Amino acid sequence: MTYVTTERRGGTQIIRYGNPPRGFLCRAGCRELRQAFEACAADPDLRVIVFTGASDAEFIRHFDIAEIIAVGEALASGRVGPEVFEGGDFARLVNGIAKSPKIVIAAINGVCMGGGLELALACDIRVVANRVTQLGLPETRTAVCGGTQRLPGVIGMGRALDMILRGTIVDARRAVEIGLVNEGAEDAVARALEIAHELEILLPEVLAAAKACTRQQSEGALAEGYALEQRAFAQLLQDGPALDVLRAFQAQGADIATFEPPAIT
Template sequence: MSQVSTHDKGPVRIITLTNPPRGYMNAANAAQLLVALQDALAAPEIRVIVFTGGLPGVFIRHYDVGEIKAVADALRAGAIQPGGDRAASPVYALIDLMLACEKPTIAAINGICMGGGCEFALCCDIRIAEAGDFTIGLPETRLGIIPGVGGLQLLARTVGLSRAREMVMRGRVVGPDEALRIGLVDEVVPSALDRALEIAAELAANPPHAVAAAKRMARQVAFGETLEQGLLTAATEFMGTLVDSDETPKLIDAFLEGGEDILAG
């Protein structure tokens, strides 16, 4: 039975994960999320992807600890070996595609978002949290493990290394308001999905080649690009936006002929 559903609102694809009764991520629904993401990326009419949770008060609670225990048991028994093909795991394949995709992604965090759920949200370009009494973060060290798909690395690139190290070492989680204060989320609002759709509509209205170029540049910064390298990247991407789409010269001409108001329309 599918735990992932999708529906479109114009050029925006909404992908919802529902795994009752607790709302865990597991290998099966990670594979379903991967397929849903691949389908959204392959659809030319879809310009923005929004992820949200389908259970009341839950975005993605965390990764299924029962599955983690099974992996631990298999490792201790020698049935499997550490490492292996990263792409063979639907979880890693999902995270890798989230980080590599060029369409903008938004996490509409409508409830508890910890562990693997927080790691997934950190892969999104924008995170909108719903106001409420729930927690966001990476508490894995409380179980004697660490965030396994890059949570510390992603968190450090979001809130800074010092704070990320402190939070992960302590297994400290935060509510929406503190998440906003430290930069873990971008906004806290009454309805995360409604606000995510508003932002998605703004993104979808912009030329997709320019949005994709901005996302590529941000990804290079996150991957450790130096300022010198970044200036070269910016020049290359800028030139590309001038010629990659027939829409650009039309927009520039309309700007010049219409009073030079870049916010018009």
């Protein structure tokens, strides 16, 4: 199965991710996203990269729970160690976006939670379709943590802690209000392409310098923080109740937005 398709629009490349029927992010999909991004990043004729969903239902829903459970079981049995998360395709993708001299836009055209929102947070500009009803980091609902590093820099520490700890999910209107996204639009991809056109006519070396200088203050601390988050995620899967909660979620077949974790005794 192919998860990623690309489309060239002048100096802009659109990267679309799709994994029907639910739009989950998976390991193979992460690899394709990373490969597509790295190919774009190496193209000197490209100025802007736009990430979006192949379906209007999802940008990326969240990571595939079945795959997380499989990794958790491998951790619990000792077949792999916490380092399993280090240097993976997803980490390389989001870190590559932040460090790339290209300008990267997230055109959030559907549900965007967990790893999907982490990808969007790594982008330089975020546009959301007005009809989107679910953006968030609901990991704590499934007894793990994620998205802890980039969200505070986008919406502030207070709001980020509230959103992460409570697993809050917001709609497009609220996302604009709190600065989670830069703007809302009827058509997120069309608006992203308009912004891309504005950027294409500017000198690429100027944009690259402006991006690097703006991001420099936070990126150093992010590397250490991201490693800490990966270790915490692995530890919760290995030693905590996360596997039981994740299995309960999978068994219910519920939407994570409405999932009520079982009582842990």
